[in-house]
Amino acid sequence: MKRAGFTTRWLPILLLLPQLLIIAVFFYWPAVHAVQSSFFLQDPFGFGSSFVGLDNYRDLAGSGEYIKIARFTLLFTVLVTFFSLGLALLLAVKADNVIRGARSYRTLLMWVYAVAPPVAGFIGLLMFNQSWGPLTEMARAIGWDFKLGVNFNDTATAMVIVSVWKQVPVNFIFFLSGLQSIPKSVREAALIDNRSAVGRFWDVTFPLLAPTGFFLLIINITYALFDTFGIIDTLVKGEPGNNPMTLVYKVYVDGFRGNDLGGSSAQSVVLMVLVLALTVFQFRLIERRIHYT
Amino acid sequence: MKAFKITTAAAAFALMANASFAATEISWWHAMGGALGDTVNQLAEDFNASQSDYKITPVFKGTYEEALTAGIAAFRAGEQPNVLQVFDAGAATVIGAKGATVPVQDLLVDNGADFDINDYISGVRYFYADSDGKMIGMPFNSSSPIMYYNVQALEKAGVTAPKTWEEFQTVTAPALKDAGYTALSQSHLPWIFTENFMSRHDLPFATNDNGYEGAEGTKILVNNDAIKNHFTAVTDWQKNGYFEWFGTGWGDNQTPFEEGKVAIWLGSSGSFGGLAKKGLPFDFSATYLPYWEAVTTEPKQTFIGGASLFAMAGKSPEENKATAAFFEFLTKPETQYFWHQETGYVPITEAAYEMAKADGHYDRAPAAETGILQLSLPAGENTKGYRMGFYVQIRDVMNREYGRILTGETSVEDAFANIEEEANGLLARFAKTQN
Known part of the structure; x- marks a missing residue:
């Protein structure tokens, strides 16, 4: 294959410059700042500050609460990712088989895509309202005294349900287009080899969907870790109390509610490292096993 | 031609008048939403209508926490408002940052206003004051x-x-x-x-006189x-x-x-x-x-709850004068009585309280007096406020921790041990930010 290239050295650099500049200004510069302020305890107004070395990190490691929140975040991420992907895949496979009225089915399933996280959280608040929420009443009908904002597990359940509901349409769109890009010939060949629909799905369709699935896995983990912020904030009404929260929400609570800049910076640095490790892990270990057509 | 000359002259005169009488504009960031926000806007309009030298613009900034954070961020960027509303729990942060605000007592005295801390009802007087009893923040929406x-x-x-x-x-x-x-x-x-x-x-x-004596070594006694x-x-x-x-x-x-x-x-x-x-x-x-x-x-x-107004530092003398005039307007008995009637927050001065009594407000709604009566009960050694x-x-x-007690996740004993430990950790961290 013939390689196309630039004849001069400065042209590619020049073309890349705007992008590099944006990354530097909006990503690296704040990141460096966060690392720097994580070594200080600073007066919110910027008058006094003490260099405290690794104290902010030590406080985090020694805080039982922080470990609890980290554990909840892990569980929350696993649940949200699993159910968002699982439900979306199921719906996409079913919608792919529908021929009559396919368009309206698909549109209806994609609908929620346009809902912003705080709005999704607000809808959750209405559905799980303590005194008259329809989902609260449904839970009571099966003997579950559901109490949003009072009981830790109930609030956690509501957070997972709302987050999954919000994310399923996004995954659905990708899965559906993934399914539709599988060549007809492959499916027909599979039909001859294997009579079981379930068997065909796991042996042929699923592996061919893997690139889409991998992409969605990363997107969903990021979503559960970061983008659910608006949902959580709305569901706990800005007052976390004894309710569950994720690591990102904790950064906000300490930094923007509590004005503890040093502690909050240390937490963001921990998150940065976490995301970096996660991404490296995903690309090194999982992507290798995926077959791109 | 003659008519034209007159109009130009008039126009020129009007322009000059505008320049010499231009009102000093000041801003006020607050956290009063809904019906309370409407009342705040009414107060600002009344102030602007009461004189022509100054013009205040209120801006709603969200919850108390959000308003404080917005004020801090703006201060660091040199874009702070003239007046910032800070709630009770944020008092230590803003009063601890000496140089962030101009103490209201100094502001009022320097601008020739009469100021006597004893004009304020006793429960309100020292909550936003420093350890010497100098008023730093102007009590605004005070409740109990x-x-x-x-x-x-x-x-x-x-x-x-x-x-x-x-x-x-x-x-x-x-x-x-x-x-x-x-x-x-x-x-x-x-x-x-x-x-x-x-x-x-x-x-x-808390130790250190409920924290008033400074952040260093303050411990919670909960x-x-x-x-x-x-x-x-x-x-x-x-x-x-x-x-x-x-x-x-x-x-x-x-x-x-x-x-x-x-x-x-x-x-x-x-x-x-x-x-x-x-x-x-x-x-x-x-x-x-x-x-x-x-x-x-x-x-x-x-204690009083609610919030107070702080005059942010770094403003010109003219603007500070406008802020002082606004604070004077706010503490007038008529203004306080209006605010008290509309919202239920207590009137912060004795004079305003007397006015409400004389007007028969409490004959019509006896319960409206409860807050101020409770704030006027005998004071004790530990009742002027807390600063953490x-x-x-x-x-x-x-x-x-209280949520966990009430959902049966923890015991009262463990919860208070946790609160004490974590609060003291936070207080020690805060003390280090004050160097």
Whole structure:
């Protein structure tokens, strides 16, 4: 294959410059700042500050609460990712088989895509309202005294349900287009080899969907870790109390509610490292096993 | 031609007039939403209409926490407003940052206003003052937790509003339960059952004179038997169906009272205006926060809650003069009385209180006086206020642990040990930010 290239050295650099500049200004510069302020305890107004070395990190490691929140975040991420992907895949496979009225089915399933996280959280608040929420009443009908904002597990359940509901349409769109890009010939060949629909799905369709699935896995983990912020904030009404929260929400609570800049910076640095490790892990270990057509 | 000349002259004159009489513009960031926000806008309009030298523009900045954070960020960028509203829990942050604000007392005195701290009602006077008693923030929307009750519910149960918690648990609550009510709910556990529990019983809340003497070495004194017994009693009430907790949110605990399911609700004196406007299907009244006779036989006044206004530093003398004029306007009896009537927040000066009395406001609505009466009860050694850094987070820790007590996840003993440890950790961290 013939390689196309630039004849001069400065042209590619020049073309890349705007992008590099944006990354530097909006990503690296704040990141460096966060690392720097994580070594200080600073007066919110910027008058006094003490260099405290690794104290902010030590406080985090020694805080039982922080470990609890980290554990909840892990569980929350696993649940949200699993159910968002699982439900979306199921719906996409079913919608792919529908021929009559396919368009309206698909549109209806994609609908929620346009809902912003705080709005999704607000809808959750209405559905799980303590005194008259329809989902609260449904839970009571099966003997579950559901109490949003009072009981830790109930609030956690509501957070997972709302987050999954919000994310399923996004995954659905990708899965559906993934399914539709599988060549007809492959499916027909599979039909001859294997009579079981379930068997065909796991042996042929699923592996061919893997690139889409991998992409969605990363997107969903990021979503559960970061983008659910608006949902959580709305569901706990800005007052976390004894309710569950994720690591990102904790950064906000300490930094923007509590004005503890040093502690909050240390937490963001921990998150940065976490995301970096996660991404490296995903690309090194999982992507290798995926077959791109 | 002649006509043209006259018009030009007139236009030129008008232009000059504009230039020489241009009003000094100042800004005011606040956290008063909804109906309260409308009243704030009305105050600003009234001030602007009352004179032509200054013009104030109020800007709504979200919740108390958001307003404070916005103010801090703006200050660091050199874009701070002239007036910033800061709530009780943020007082240590803003007063600790010397140089961020101009003390209102200095501002008013330097601009030739009469200032006497004794004009302010006693419960309000020193909450936003420094350790020498100099007023740093101007008390604005001042409230105190009081006990609201459903008059018909109490009549039906054949009881009167309880004066002490002993009376509540032996007489009031059982009778209300028999009459089909949950006796009690409350809307803010750190504020009502912690901070004001301390002042009502005159217990020290923190070392260093409740923290007024400085952040260095201040420790919280929350892990004591009086308050632990109180929370043990609260969990007993909960088990007996006398008390219900609906979560950390304010409104979730107020709604059952409005719906008539809960007979007694502990809320803010500032809730009065809102409740009165709601047209509840029953009559409500209010009285003092109960106390434990076992702890004290001489209950004291409570702390003020709500927020105060701070004059941000780094503004020109003209703008500071405008700010001083606005503060003077705010403390005028007429302004205070208007604010008090509209919102239910207490009038902050004796003169305004006298005006409300003379006007018969409390004959028409006796419950409206509860907040100010409670703030005017005898003071004790520990009732002027508290000053603790990172207090927003300390409240978050309290809310978390109290929630766990009330959902059975932890014991009273462990919860208070946790609060003490985490709060002292936060206080020590805050002290390090003050160098």
